[in-house]
Amino acid sequence: MTFAPRIATLFAFITLIALASSPFIFQTLRIDLHAHLSNLYGGPKAGYSTVTTGARANFSWESVPPSDHLVWHDCYAEHQCARLNVPLDYSDPHGEKAIIAMTRIPSPLSVDSPWYRGPILFNPGGPGGSGVDLIARMGKALSTIVGPQFDVLGFDPRGVGNSVPRVSFFETAAERVLWAPGSLHVLGTSSDDVAREWARSKITNELARERQLEVLKHINTDQTARDMLRITEAHGKEKLQYWGFSYGTVLGATFAAMFPDKIERMIIDGVVDVENYYATLWTNNLLDTDKTMQSFFEGCVAAGPDDCPFYAPTAEDISRNLTNLYDAVRRKPVPVRTKLSYGLVDYNRLRTTIFTTLYKPFATFATLARGLADLAAGDGRILFELTETPPFQCACDDGLPDVGVTGEAQAAILCNDGADISDSLEDFQKYFKHLTHKSSWGELWSTIRANCIGWPKLPKTHYRGPFIGNTSFPILLIGNTADPVTPLWAAKKTSKGYPGSVVLTQDSPGHCSLAAPSLCTQKYVRAYFTEGTLPDKDTVCGIIGSPFSQPAPKATADQMSLQHNLTPDEYDILASITSLSMSHWLSVSHPL
Numbered sequence: 012m013t014f015a016p017r018i019a020t021l022f023a024f025i026t027l028i029a030l031a032s033s034p035f036i037f038q039t040l041r042i043d044l045h046a047h048l049s050n051l052y053g054g055p056k057a058g059y060s061t062v063t064t065g066a067r068a069n070f071s072w073e074s075v076p077p078s079d080h081l082v083w084h085d086c087y088a089e090h091q092c093a094r095l096n097v098p099l100d101y102s103d104p105h106g107e108k109a110i111i112a113m114t115r116i117p118s119p120l121s122v123d124s125p126w127y128r129g130p131i132l133f134n135p136g137g138p139g140g141s142g143v144d145l146i147a148r149m150g151k152a153l154s155t156i157v158g159p160q161f162d163v164l165g166f167d168p169r170g171v172g173n174s175v176p177r178v179s180f181f182e183t184a185a186e187r188v189l190w191a192p193g194s195l196h197v198l199g200t201s202s203d204d205v206a207r208e209w210a211r212s213k214i215t216n217e218l219a220r221e222r223q224l225e226v227l228k229h230i231n232t233d234q235t236a237r238d239m240l241r242i243t244e245a246h247g248k249e250k251l252q253y254w255g256f257s258y259g260t261v262l263g264a265t266f267a268a269m270f271p272d273k274i275e276r277m278i279i280d281g282v283v284d285v286e287n288y289y290a291t292l293w294t295n296n297l298l299d300t301d302k303t304m305q306s307f308f309e310g311c312v313a314a315g316p317d318d319c320p321f322y323a324p325t326a327e328d329i330s331r332n333l334t335n336l337y338d339a340v341r342r343k344p345v346p347v348r349t350k351l352s353y354g355l356v357d358y359n360r361l362r363t364t365i366f367t368t369l370y371k372p373f374a375t376f377a378t379l380a381r382g383l384a385d386l387a388a389g390d391g392r393i394l395f396e397l398t399e400t401p402p403f404q405c406a407c408d409d410g411l412p413d414v415g416v417t418g419e420a421q422a423a424i425l426c427n428d429g430a431d432i433s434d435s436l437e438d439f440q441k442y443f444k445h446l447t448h449k450s451s452w453g454e455l456w457s458t459i460r461a462n463c464i465g466w467p468k469l470p471k472t473h474y475r476g477p478f479i480g481n482t483s484f485p486i487l488l489i490g491n492t493a494d495p496v497t498p499l500w501a502a503k504k505t506s507k508g509y510p511g512s513v514v515l516t517q518d519s520p521g522h523c524s525l526a527a528p529s530l531c532t533q534k535y536v537r538a539y540f541t542e543g544t545l546p547d548k549d550t551v552c553g554i555i556g557s558p559f560s561q562p563a564p565k566a567t568a569d570q571m572s573l574q575h576n577l578t579p580d581e582y583d584i585l586a587s588i589t590s591l592s593m594s595h596w597l598s599v600s601h602p603l
């Protein structure tokens with residue numbers, strides 16, 4: 012339906028999600044529990060001011076005055092937005108302010124209602140992803156999953172998107188496009204590109220030091236964890252309710268270690284090896300990437316030639332055919348002209364596109380199979396369109412501010428959080444060799460650590476471990492059996508630090524639970540938030556369907572409903588998770 016807002020990076024990668032608003036409409040069929048409860052218990056929320064600022068479509072964050080308490084303004088579709096003042100530096104609580112931008116889908120219940128349970132905070136990953144964007148696009152479906160007792164609330168972490176200060180090393184979006192290479196790209200295809208990456212990072216981080224040193228001091232996960240506590244307290248609550256994906260699991264685990272007695276509910280989903288992250292290693296993410304790729308080969312065989320155009324009789328055949336295709340585009344890149352733009356399917360584009368699809372198999376594998384088959388026949392359009400973004404345009408004298416989510420925010424968070432790394436080229440070359448030795452996908456993953464070469468050396472006074480805690484409520488961790496960037500192993504490892512926590516395994520490919528339709532998983536999510544129940548240890552949830560047969564979400568839910576006699580709640584949850592797993596624009600420029 013809609014495109015993601017124009018993103019500033021040339022090449023776009025997802026975090027957990029394809030974030031386009033879902034084209035699937037269930038609302039007509041749903042039993043509208045929200046409306047129902049709203050009629051029963053509705054009315055404005057006592058203690059909260061709601062300001063209507065006219066046309067939602069013309070919503071601008073500037074029209075929301077930052078405030079020390081929550082003042083909600085109508086914004087986006089059926090959302091409310093607010094900007095909360097927080098200390099820029101928590102060691103100087105009465106000094107300068109940072110401003111956190113927040114978007115929510117409010118619970119239809121009044122705050123006085125005995126059923127009202129307050130906000131669940133969301134983080135979409137990144138690092139540097141926008142929680143505002145997440146809730147603006149997917150808040151409705153997430154709200155349906157967690158239940159009407161909750162406000163579903165996304166915030167832009169400090170440094171990101173609509174929050175202030177914002178990390179940006181460039182004067183204009185045009186300057187960024189002309190210099191920044193985009194998040195993930197392949198290194199090692201020519202003899203000098205590892206060295207060039209090193210040299211480019213030195214310059215980028217020279218700009219960072221020159222232009223933003225004062226801002227960068229205040230950007231790290233420790234400060235964002237404190238912001239989450241402030242947001243919670245601004246709601247009149249003492250304890251956090253939270254669902255974080257990917258990098259959001261670093262944020263969650265950090266919060267839980269810093270404030271173990273401030274947890275009412277916490278789900279961390281697509282769990283990162285937190286110690287590895289804080290060591291700026293990025294060496295344990297790709298343990299299961301080949302499993303995700305294998306699920307494409309095997310799924311294609313199982314689907315047959317009608318549903319998988321890149322079909323061959325065995326997984327090995329398909330794998331070999333893909334290797335041949337890599338070799339072919341290395342020798343001879345395929346020029347592409349689409350309705351929207353133009354470019355090349357070269358080795359870099361093919362590898363990064365395939366890597367990206369591994370995050371969201373249900374949204375992409377069928378299209379990927381068609382794209383690969385066409386590419387083998389010389390037509391690169393469908394493959395290209397999988398990660399296509401409109402060409403960058405600007406009237407260079409339009410004086411418009413540079414807005415939106417930047418790749419620099421990602422660098423700022425991960426390089427500030429993590430241990431300082433060596434600035435030497437030789438060490439980066441060694442690192443590159445190590446990573447590519449561990450995984451063939453290391454050739455593109457090594458660009459993440461490269462962000463930190465020549466990074467300003469700031470005092471590391473923020474919380475960096477240990478990641479342990481006796482939390483006031485047990486944490487629920489979720490891991491997929493074939494997650495391309497957050498292996499299940501890391502969920503089990505992280506769980507050990509938090510007594511009482513439980514790892515729920517989702518037997519699916521893809522990144523985070525939302526990547527595949529599992530009614531089982533999302534029912535546990537609902538039960539955890541609403542009832543406070545955890546799944547039994549060693550619970551494994553299956554999924555519905557396969558990435559290669561793409562039934563419409565409503566049809567899936569209808570069919571399941573007939574077969575299994577779903578309750579109205581189950582029907583709604585299933586329809587929501589199916590649509591989330593299939594929403595297919597790969598749009599946010601973040602690896603985690």
Ligand SMILES: *[C@@H]1O[C@H](CO)[C@@H](O)[C@H](O)[C@H]1NC(C)=O
Pocket residue numbers: 323324328329332335384387
């Ligand atoms: C894939 O492999 C099969 C069997 O090895 C072969 O017959 C077929 O032509 C290959 N297809 C492509 C597109 O390379």
Ligand SMILES: *[C@@H]1O[C@H](CO)[C@@H](O)[C@H](O)[C@H]1NC(C)=O
Pocket residue numbers: 479480481510
């Ligand atoms: C948690 O509680 C146990 C048992 O009381 C104790 O042994 C352990 O040290 C505590 N861990 C932390 C991180 O406080």
